[in-house]
Amino acid sequence: MTLATTRDLIGKFGAGNRAVLAFNVITLEHAEAIAAGVERAGTGAILQVSENAIRFHDGKISPIIAACAKVAAESSAPLSIHLDHFQDLALTELAIDLANDLGVSSIMVDAAHLPHGQNVRQTRELARRAHARGLWVEAELGEIGGKDGAHSPLARTQPDEAREFVAETTVDGLAVAVGSSHAMTSQVAELDLALIAQLAGIVPVPLVLHGSSGVGDATLVAAIAAGMRKINVGTALNIAFTDGIRRFLATNPDVTDPRKYIRDGCESISRTVTHLCTVLDAAPVHPRPGLPNSALLTGRGAR
Numbered sequence: 001m002t003l004a005t006t007r008d009l010i011g012k013f014g015a016g017n018r019a020v021l022a023f024n025v026i027t028l029e030h031a032e033a034i035a036a037g038v039e040r041a042g043t044g045a046i047l048q049v050s051e052n053a054i055r056f057h058d059g060k061i062s063p064i065i066a067a068c069a070k071v072a073a074e075s076s077a078p079l080s081i082h083l084d085h086f087q088d089l090a091l092t093e094l095a096i097d098l099a100n101d102l103g104v105s106s107i108m109v110d111a112a113h114l115p116h117g118q119n120v121r122q123t124r125e126l127a128r129r130a131h132a133r134g135l136w137v138e139a140e141l142g143e144i145g146g147k148d149g150a151h152s153p154l155a156r157t158q159p160d161e162a163r164e165f166v167a168e169t170t171v172d173g174l175a176v177a178v179g180s181s182h183a184m185t186s187q188v189a190e191l192d193l194a195l196i197a198q199l200a201g202i203v204p205v206p207l208v209l210h211g212s213s214g215v216g217d218a219t220l221v222a223a224i225a226a227g228m229r230k231i232n233v234g235t236a237l238n239i240a241f242t243d244g245i246r247r248f249l250a251t252n253p254d255v256t257d258p259r260k261y262i263r264d265g266c267e268s269i270s271r272t273v274t275h276l277c278t279v280l281d282a283a284p285v286h287p288r289p290g291l292p293n294s295a296l297l298t299g300r301g302a303r
Contacts, residue, residue: 065104173230
């Protein structure tokens with residue numbers, strides 16, 4: 001199948017009041033395992049590479065992203081390539097310049113750590129540059145908890161401010177702070193569903209949920225019903241990968257060939273991805289007080 005675009009995937013899922021899953025990739029093995037899991041589920045998804053993942057690869061953008069694009073292009077599932085949480089200005093500009101050649105169709109320009117006015121100015125300029133390359137652009141308002149352990153899940157994005165931010169920056173998607181937090185290893189986050197519904201009703205672009213690994217399935221069903229349209233998944237995959245390898249090595253302590261234990265880690269990722277793509281499909285959908293009828297979930301979600 002040819003490489004999908006993030007714009008098309010979000011448009012397709014959003015048109016059905018559903019959400020598209022975006023899975024974080026750290027290594028080639030992640031990309032292959034995610035693709036296999038999405039294929040088993042018979043759906044589509046986004047492969048996303050963060051600035052931190054690029055730094056893990058010694059700051060080299062092209063190798064891991066090109067590998068993801070190749071995996072996506074050869075998959076039977078529609079997969080797109082997204083750049084996630086790009087904060088470094090020089091690296092972001094380089095990534096935008098290389099995007100078309102690498103098969104990237106979208107980027108999150110993350111200036112949420114800056115003062116509001118500077119966030120607006122930097123995001124607007126980077127969005128202009130990215131749009132000139134045909135990229136779908138995500139940004140963040142109301143700094144979402146958990147990045148580098150520095151931010152509180154109590155942060156909240158204000159609806160009026162969000163609407164103004166989108167108008168001023170011309171971004172195509174908005175990551176909002178509604179109670180989730182990055183890098184959570186247990187599903188104890190409580191989302192502000194009323195705020196999500198408010199944001200969805202006032203912000204004219206798709207809403208993005210970061211920190212989804214800390215949110216339970218039932219709450220995610222409700223969040224998507226309230227208006228979330230892109231669901232980012234990272235930590236849940238890393239937990240699965242590490243647990244799979246640990247289980248294998250615990251029973252095979254003499255194995256030194258990494259192909260043997262990495263295979264188990266990858267299979268754990270694939271199972272997690274398939275689960276995340278399908279489990280919420282079967283969840284019954286009921287109207288929730290205060291939510292518009294258009295916000296009812298008719299598709300899939302993830303954590």
